[in-house]
Amino acid sequence: MTPFTFCRSKPISYCASNRGYSVEAGKAGHLVSQRHPKRHKIVSTLNPALFLPSDYVDLSGKTRPAVSFPSKRIGARGVIPYQSRDSRRLPFPPQSAGFLYYRRDQDAAPLEGSICLRVTSKNAPASFDNGHDLLLPSGLPWRIILPQIACHAGLTALRAQLLQENLVTETQLSRCRTILGQGYIYPELTLFRLSQEFPIRFSGGLKLTTVGDVMHRFQLNSPLFIWMDNHTRVDYPWAGSGLACFEPSADPRHSGRRVIHMRITKIIDPVSSIVDQGTLLKPEAGELLTRLNPHSRTFEPWKYHLDAKNNATSTGLRALWNNSRIS
Incomplete structure (x- = not known):
């Protein structure tokens, strides 16, 4: 139940709920301002199977909303940001109302899991399955x-609630702390396994973080650039953005080898041509990214041999393969 602050009854009293203050008439009719603790939404669970109608939250328009959990210990409150851009915190968009929950997919990697917001039109727990996860401007789920959760001091309450509900283990949290340490991490660009979507700008390189036994950071340019002016400079022939994922090659020629392709799963910003060329086909939703093979002079899906090199990119991508269930 959400706590409320009441003004005590007096012969002459004024009660204002704005900004967590109450105003009462003191002696000789003087107004006395008293600050009360700011009220926060109390969420009873992060497990969809246990939701109550009172767990419904509306984060619309809020920059750093605070959510509390039914614990008497100090610090049982979590501040939940939406997204930062150019050092500015963006507010949650309109219609950001629904149920906060912990999501862990069936084929998740050992340290994969996240808090999401399932947007629903009403506060009935039965509406959860018919809702959708809140999205970021990139098209990925928030x-x-x-x-x-394991490393950020401001997420102590979320961490404690997940442990209390046995949704995560202390071993998982400890491993995350060991791997990440004091480093930074961007959820949109952090991958745990193949088939996970990530945002992609077709006019630039990919900077990704992968999490396995250790954390890897690398930049991947080769899928999107072309050589110009007799191989003296690099350019990107296409503008626009979308979502993509890596997947194991199904080509029989790659049998027994660790080879991956990139599939464009969704177009967010329309694709347009920047450079007149013919070596990188226009990215299309649902299709593998396809380039001209300079040796055979035929178009083939872009591919990356994970064991051909031992650089930062190969090491990072191998972590995704090792965390994935390859049939």
Whole structure:
């Protein structure tokens, strides 16, 4: 139940709920301002199977909303940001109302899991399955991933609630702290396994973080650039943005080898041509990213041999393969 602050009854009294203050008439009719603790939404659970109508939250328009949990210990409150851009915190968009829950997919990697917001039109727990997860401007779901929960001081309450409900283990949190340490992490660009979507700008390189036994950071340019002016400079022929994922190659020629492709799963900003060329086909939703093979002079899906090199990119991508269930 959400706590409320009441003004005591007096012969002459004024009660204002704005900004957590109450105003009462003191001696000789003087107004006395008293600050009361700010009220926060109390959420009883992060487990969809246990939701109550009172767990419904509305974060619309809020920059750093605070959510409390039914614990008497100090600090049982979590501040939940939406997104930062150019050092500015963006508020949650309109219609950001629903149920906060912990999501862990069936094929999740060992340290994969996140807090998401399932947007629903009403506060009935039965509406959860018919709702959808809140999205970021990139098209990915808004989420607070497990390494953030494990390491960020402002998420202590979320961490404690997940442990209390046995949704995560102390071993998982400890491993996250060991891997991440004092480093930074961007949820949108952090991958745990193949098939996870990530945002992609077609006019630039990819900076990704992968989490396995250790954390890897690397930049991947080769899928999107082309050589110009007799191989003297690099350019990006396409503008626009979308979502993509890596997947194991199904080509029989790659049998027994660890080879991956990139599939464009969704177009967010329309694709347009920047450079007149013919070596990188226009990215299309649902299709593998396809380039001209300079040796065979035929178009083939872009591929990356994970064991051909031993650089930061190969090491990072191998972590995704090792965390995935490859049939």
